[in-house]
Amino acid sequence: MWGLYAIAGIVGIFIGSFLNVVIYRGPSLWALIDDDRGNLARPRSYCPECGKQLSPIELIPIISYFLQKGACRACGATIPRRYPIVEFLGAGIALLCAWRFGMSVEAVLGMLFGWTLIVLAFIDSETGFLPDALTLPLAVGGIAFNTVDLIVPWPYAILGCALGYYVFWGISKLYVMVRGHEGLGLGDAKLLSAIGAWVGWMYLPLVVFVGALTTLAFTIAKAGGIKNVSTTTATPFGPGLALGGFIALIMTTYSVY
Ligand SMILES: [Zn+2]
Known part of the structure; x- marks a missing residue:
């Protein structure tokens, strides 16, 4: 059972990292805002302030945020707190679903439901x-x-x-x-x-x-x-x-x- 929780938590954190990309790029992709931020695959993750692409280490969820003290290494721009928060929430959703539904199809579907809700919540609070x-x-x-x-x-x-x-x-x-x-x-x-x-x-x-x-x-x-x-x-x-x-x-x- 603990193995299941460990896997769910780690997968959840990495999914949370992807959710951040969707939250940032989705609104431009779906033409809700007038700003070109690329699509979900391209370009590689970059700092919106200085445009520098993130190195593999800077892509590690949560840990990189704290290692960099919440700022871009190149230009010092503040990284929104949303990034680690969404990564934690991604893991939280996965853990709660694993706890509630065990190892099952329901758990996986529940996670998909929860992760989609996270994206919707943050896009709504940013763009309305x-x-x-x-x-x-x-x-x-x-x-x-x-x-x-x-x-x-x-x-x-x-x-x-x-x-x-x-x-x-x-x-x-x-x-x-x-x-x-x-x-x-x-x-x-x-x-x-x-x-x-x-x-x-x-x-x-x-x-x-x-x-x-x-x-x-x-x-x-x-x-x-x-x-x-x-x-x-x-x-x-x-x-x-x-x-x-x-x-x-x-x-x-x-x-x-
Ligand atoms: Zn920067």
């Missing part, structure tokens, strides 16, 4: 977008794997996928009616729909609850106290939903028939 290029395959994947009841019975998955979208769509319409402006994007609806496809409709209230609490906490922290929060401060909802989705996955206790 949840790319269809990730939410739609995530939804299709959830439905596909659950047709054989892998994580939840398939009727729950189908209902979760549909309800996730329409409930959020409804909330966003209500928000416009009350506030008079858009506050929630349909990217959030697609993400909740994808999460519903993985964890089933019964967990949607939990996901939305965790999402709302997390978003509220972020908003207050960003404003520097509850008194400074203004109604126009927009905090992306994606990171909260992603956290809720992963918690729901770890909690799923459907006994299949």
